[in-house]
Amino acid sequence: MKSKLKYLCLFLFLPLLVSPQTDTVSQSTLDFFISDLNQGQGGLKYDGNGRILTDVDQTQDLTFSKKLENKYLHLFPEELPESSSYYLFLNGLNKEQKSNLVKNFYTSEAFIDSSLVRAELPSEIKFLPAALSAMNQRAIGEDKRAGIWQLTHFQAFFNGLQLTRLVDERFDNGPSTRAAVAELKKMKENFGSDELAVLAFLCGPTSVRNASQAADETPAPGEILSRLPAKVSEKMALWQAMAVFLPENKWERELTIPATDTVIITDKVHFQQISTSLNIPVKLLQNYNPQYPYLIVPGDEKPQNLYLPNGKKEEFNLLKDSVSRLFNPTLFDVVAQKIEYAPAPNRQYLGEKVKDLEIEGKTKIKYTIQSGDVLGFIAEDYDVRVEDLKYWNNIYNERKIQAGQKLDIFVDDADADYYRNLHPEPLTKTGAKNPAAAKSYPIPENARKIEHEVKSGESPYVIAQKYKGVSPDAILYWNGISDARKIQIGQKLTIYVTE
Numbered sequence: 001m002k003s004k005l006k007y008l009c010l011f012l013f014l015p016l017l018v019s020p021q022t023d024t025v026s027q028s029t030l031d032f033f034i035s036d037l038n039q040g041q042g043g044l045k046y047d048g049n050g051r052i053l054t055d056v057d058q059t060q061d062l063t064f065s066k067k068l069e070n071k072y073l074h075l076f077p078e079e080l081p082e083s084s085s086y087y088l089f090l091n092g093l094n095k096e097q098k099s100n101l102v103k104n105f106y107t108s109e110a111f112i113d114s115s116l117v118r119a120e121l122p123s124e125i126k127f128l129p130a131a132l133s134a135m136n137q138r139a140i141g142e143d144k145r146a147g148i149w150q151l152t153h154f155q156a157f158f159n160g161l162q163l164t165r166l167v168d169e170r171f172d173n174g175p176s177t178r179a180a181v182a183e184l185k186k187m188k189e190n191f192g193s194d195e196l197a198v199l200a201f202l203c204g205p206t207s208v209r210n211a212s213q214a215a216d217e218t219p220a221p222g223e224i225l226s227r228l229p230a231k232v233s234e235k236m237a238l239w240q241a242m243a244v245f246l247p248e249n250k251w252e253r254e255l256t257i258p259a260t261d262t263v264i265i266t267d268k269v270h271f272q273q274i275s276t277s278l279n280i281p282v283k284l285l286q287n288y289n290p291q292y293p294y295l296i297v298p299g300d301e302k303p304q305n306l307y308l309p310n311g312k313k314e315e316f317n318l319l320k321d322s323v324s325r326l327f328n329p330t331l332f333d334v335v336a337q338k339i340e341y342a343p344a345p346n347r348q349y350l351g352e353k354v355k356d357l358e359i360e361g362k363t364k365i366k367y368t369i370q371s372g373d374v375l376g377f378i379a380e381d382y383d384v385r386v387e388d389l390k391y392w393n394n395i396y397n398e399r400k401i402q403a404g405q406k407l408d409i410f411v412d413d414a415d416a417d418y419y420r421n422l423h424p425e426p427l428t429k430t431g432a433k434n435p436a437a438a439k440s441y442p443i444p445e446n447a448r449k450i451e452h453e454v455k456s457g458e459s460p461y462v463i464a465q466k467y468k469g470v471s472p473d474a475i476l477y478w479n480g481i482s483d484a485r486k487i488q489i490g491q492k493l494t495i496y497v498t499e
Contacts, residue, residue: 033134033238034097034134064079064083064084064087064088064241064244065079065084067244067248068083068240068243068244071124071243071244071247073124073240073243074122074124074194075122075124075125075194075195075198076195076221076222076225076236076240078222079240080222080225080233080236080237080240081233081237081456082233082234082237082456083237083238083240083241084241085237086237086238086240086241087241087244087245089241090241090242090245091245098249100134100135101130101134101135101246102246102249102250104134104135104136105130105135105246106246106250107257108129108135108148108173108177109126111173111174111177112126112129112177113126115177115178115181116181118181119181119182119184119185120185121181121184121185121188121194121197122194124243125184125194125198127239127242127243127246128149128198128239129148129149129150129177129180130239130242130246131235131236131238131239131241131242132148132149132150132235133147133148133149133150135148136148137171137172137173137176137290138171138290142231143422146168146170146171147170147171147172147173147176148173148176148177149170149176149177149179149180151170151176151179151180151183153380155179155180155183155201156168156169156170156176156179158183159178159179159180159182159183160178160179160182161175161176161179162175162291164298164301166292166293166294166296166297166298167291167292167298167304168291168293169291170291171290171291171293172289172290172291175291180201183201184197184198184201185197187200187201187205190205191205191208193221195221196208196221196224198236199221199224199225199228199232199236202232202235202236203228203229203231203232207228207229208224208228211224211227211228211488212224214227226489226490227488227489227490228488228489229486229487229488229489230454230456230458230487230488230489233456233489234456258309258310259310260288260307260308260309260310261307261308261309261310261311261312261313261316262305262306262307262308262313263305263306263308263313263316263317264299264303264304264305264306265297265299265303265304265305265306266299266300266303267299267300267324268296268297268298268299268300268301268332269296269297269299269306269323269324270295270296270297270332271285271286271289271292271295271296271297272295273323273324274306274308274316274323277316277319277322277323278308278312278315278316278319278323280308280309280312282295284309285308288307288308288309289306289307296332354391354392354393354394357392357408357410359410361412361413362410362411362412362413363410363411363412363413363416364408364409364410365408365409365410365411365416365419365420366406366407366408366409367382367406367407367409367423368404368405368406368407368423369401369402369403369404369405369406369407370403373401373403374398375389375390375395375398375401378407378409381422381423382409382411382419382422383411384409384410384411386398388410389407389409392407392408392409392410393407393408421483421484441471441473441474441477441478443478443496444469444496444498446498447496447497447498448496448497448498449494449495449496450467450494450495450496450497451492451493451494451495452466452492452493452494452495453490453491453492453493454487454488454489454490454491454492454493455489456489458487459472459484459487460472460473460475460476460484460487463475463493463495467495467497468497468498469497469498470495470496470497472484474496475493475495478493478494478495478496479493479494
């Protein structure tokens with residue numbers, strides 16, 4: 001589940017975005033949004049009890065700036081760069097896409113709104129998941145964020161969500177919302193500000209503190225936002241556009257949230273077994289229970305809730321034994337398979353050390369152990385087993401691992417670049433990456449030194465396209481940057497250009 005479905009082309013919508021500002025909107029953000037929007041469709045289980053009755057607002061003739069001003073937002077009331085472009089983009093969606101977004105937002109709104117109010121947080125934060133995921137509960141974003149709130153693993157774990165190989169409650173809108181609100185409340189207590197709480201939720205409290213400390217005086221939230229990564233500004237601009245777009249596009253006909261029955265599963269059960277016994281489509285079970293990404297309910301490890309269509313609970317209890325008897329071991333192969341190790345040279349005997357190991361379909365990357373690391377967290381970050389880490393690195397006592405020690409980690413070939421950038425190698429005092437084998441990019445002869453100011457949506461790749469003969473890696477090298485994701489809007493980059 002690490003990678004998304006291929007993002008759909010946005011060219012169908014570009015003619016509808018008539019404002020000249022749309023050229024500056026991040027294409028990657030729009031691609032993510034369209035992909036999530038097209039995945040997040042129908043039949044979903046939501047918390048809340050609302051009926052959507054109102055028609056579309058009749059204020060379409062007002063400009064975006066005026067509409068935003070009339071909202072009297074508590075968070076970031078001043079118009080953010082690109083917000084109007086995102087608003088035009090939303091209005092340019094086709095009828096089906098707009099319907100999916102509006103319907104999914106309003107079926108979840110009541111629960112999200114009440115959760116925020118109880119936590120004494122601004123109600124307008126309810127538009128944030130629409131900006132982050134297009135209300136697609138199965139959304140998978142950058143850095144393995146998941147669900148409508150795009151929670152990180154640790155945001156979910158430290159706020160009480162169940163996260164195992166088979167269960168991920170970030171995909172269940174109810175628990176996901178409770179965890180997101182709890183995290184936002186903690187950030188508000190830390191920073192004493194609703195606006196900074198939202199920014200810390202999006203990019204972490206450390207980034208917000210660093211951006212704040214970089215200013216000579218206590219900066220306003222808007223200034224802090226400008227110092228954060230471009231993706232944060234893009235999401236906040238899309239949130240601002242949502243705060244105008246969604247209230248004026250309410251669901252046009254009456255909609256009742258479908259009721260569900262809850263049963264307790266105490267065995268290991270696959271959706272296919274339940275589908276066959278109760279004549280419930282697997283797709284519907286998946287829509288009601290997105291927290292089970294592999295369609296497996298591990299009730300044998302811990303009793304688990306399973307949501308069924310209303311009226312199916314009694315039938316399930318009657319046929320419970322039949323469900324278990326439909327066991328087919330091949331249904332569980334997706335999670336039971338282990339890495340098949342190629343024969344390791346010079347390791348003929350049990351207990352002999354592994355050397356020069358290669359695994360078909362896997363790429364070996366290096367990780368430098370940091371102070372405070374434990375194998376469990378490292379394994380979680382790289383989606384591998386602790387047992388495999390021990391085997392690959394000849395570790396017999398995990399308590400004896402030391403900071404600075406190098407670990408070999410095998411990851412899928414297709415995901416190698418993602419994991420290489422997950423924890424970049426530490427920088428030396430000169431700012432260059434250290435290992436010594438890292439490629440260098442000397443300044444070309446007769447090169448002209450220029451200074452490039454990073455704009456919204458620009459990555460090293462985008463910047464390199466503006467200068468003939470310049471590569472993204474060279475830009476990072478010349479500026480001592482190890483992680484391209486840390487480039488910020490307004491940052492000055494040194495670039496050497498040959499005529």
